[in-house]
Amino acid sequence: MRYMETTNKGHLINNPNKDTSAEYCRRTWKVGKELLKGISESLGLEANYIEDTMNLDSGWQMIAANMYPPCPQPELAMGIPPHSDHGLLNLLMQNGVSGLQVLHNGKWINVSSTVNCLLVFVSDHLEVVSNGKYKSVLHRAVVSNKATRMSLAVVIAPSLDTVVEPANELLDNQRNPAAYVGMKHTDYMQLQRSNRLNGKAVLDKVKI
Ligand SMILES: O=C(O)CCC(=O)C(=O)O
Ligand SMILES: [Fe+2]
Numbered sequence: 001m002r003y004m005e006t007t008n009k010g011h012l013i014n015n016p017n018k019d020t021s022a023e024y025c026r027r028t029w030k031v032g033k034e035l036l037k038g039i040s041e042s043l044g045l046e047a048n049y050i051e052d053t054m055n056l057d058s059g060w061q062m063i064a065a066n067m068y069p070p071c072p073q074p075e076l077a078m079g080i081p082p083h084s085d086h087g088l089l090n091l092l093m094q095n096g097v098s099g100l101q102v103l104h105n106g107k108w109i110n111v112s113s114t115v116n117c118l119l120v121f122v123s124d125h126l127e128v129v130s131n132g133k134y135k136s137v138l139h140r141a142v143v144s145n146k147a148t149r150m151s152l153a154v155v156i157a158p159s160l161d162t163v164v165e166p167a168n169e170l171l172d173n174q175r176n177p178a179a180y181v182g183m184k185h186t187d188y189m190q191l192q193r194s195n196r197l198n199g200k201a202v203l204d205k206v207k208i
Contacts, residue, residue, distance in 0.1 A: 021063065025154065028091050028118075029061055032156030035089060035120060043130055045169055050129060053167065054088065054158035060185065062087075062155040068099060071143040079141035079149070083197035086189055087157030088129070090121040097149035103138040111139075113149070124188070124203045125158060128180045131166035138200060160186040180206045 033051060040049040050056075068079040079099060094100065094113040101108040111119065127136045143149070158164055165182030183206050192202045 024152075025061060025063055028154040029059075029156065031118070032089050032091060032154070036156070039126070039130075039134070043133060043167070043170060045167060049167065049169075050088065050126075053162075054125070054129070054164070055162045056156075056158070058159040060087070060155075060157040060160055062153075062157070064153045064155070066141070066149075066151045066153065068141060068143045068149040070145050070148060072145055074143045074145050077143050079143045081197045082138055082140040082199050084127075084136035084138050084200050084203060085121060085123040085153075085155060086125060086185075086192050086202070087123045087155040088126045089156045090123050091154045091156070092119040092121060093117070093152045094119070095148075095150040097144070097147045099141045099143060099149045100151070101140055101142060108140070123155065123157075124200075125164045125185070127203065128164050128206065129167055131170050131176065132179050133170070136200065136203065158185045160184075160189075164188065177208075179208055181208060182206075 033056060036050045036056075037047040040051075041047050043049075066080065071077045082103065092100075094115070096113050096115045098110055098113045100111040100113065100119075102111055103109075121137045121139065122134045124136045126134045141149070141151070162185050163182045164185055166178045166180055170176065171178055188202065188206070191205065195201065
C-alpha cells in the first residue's frame with residue numbers, strides 16, 4: 001500500500017497546516033539541501049551548484065508512505081519491484097522491520113532497518129548531474145509473513161521545468177564526454193509513471 005503527496009519546498013501543498021508531516025517535509029528538505037551542498041563540493045563544484053542549477057528554490061518534493069502487511073506466501077510476492085528513484089536524493093525512514101534490499105555487485109543485499117535513522121539513496125537525477133560519478137541505487141522491497149513493514153520516503157528533486165543534464169563543469173570532450181542527454185524533470189517523471197517500475201529502464205533512455 002502506498003500513499004503519496006507532493007510538496008513544494010517542504011510545504012504540503014494540500015495541507016499547509018498538517019503539523020507533523022508538514023514539519024517533517026520542511027526539515028527533510030533542509031537536510032537534503034545540506035547533503036547536496038556536500039555532494040556538490042565532493043564533485044569539485046561550488047557548494048550551491050546543485051541547489052542553483054536544479055532550481056531548488058522552486059524544487060519538487062514528494063513524500064511517500066509505504067506499508068507492507070504480512071504476506072502468507074512471501075516467496076510469491078514482491079513489495080516494490082527493483083527500481084531506482086527519480087529526483088536527486090531519497091531520504092528513507094523505516095520502522096525496524098527488514099525487507100529493503102539493494103543491488104550490489106550483482107547480488108541483492110539486505111539493508112538493516114534501523115529506526116530513527118535516515119537512509120540516503122542517490123537517485124537518477126544526481127547520477128545525471130554528476131555525469132555518472134554518483135550512481136543511483138537500484139533497490140526493491142520484499143515482504144515477510146511475520147510483521148508489517150512501513151517506510152517513509154522523501155524525494156528531493158529539481159523544479160519540474162528544470163532540464164536535468166550533466167554539469168558542464170564536469171565535462172571534457174576528450175576524457176569525460178557527457179554520458180546522458182538532458183531531459184526536463186517533468187518529462188522524466190512522466191516517463192517513469194507511464195511505465196511499470198523496471199530497474200533503471202528510465203535512466204537508460206537518457207544514457208548516451
Ligand atoms: O519500502 C522501502 O524500503 C522502499 C520504498 C521505495 O523504494 C520508495 O518509496 O521509492
Ligand atoms: Fe524507491
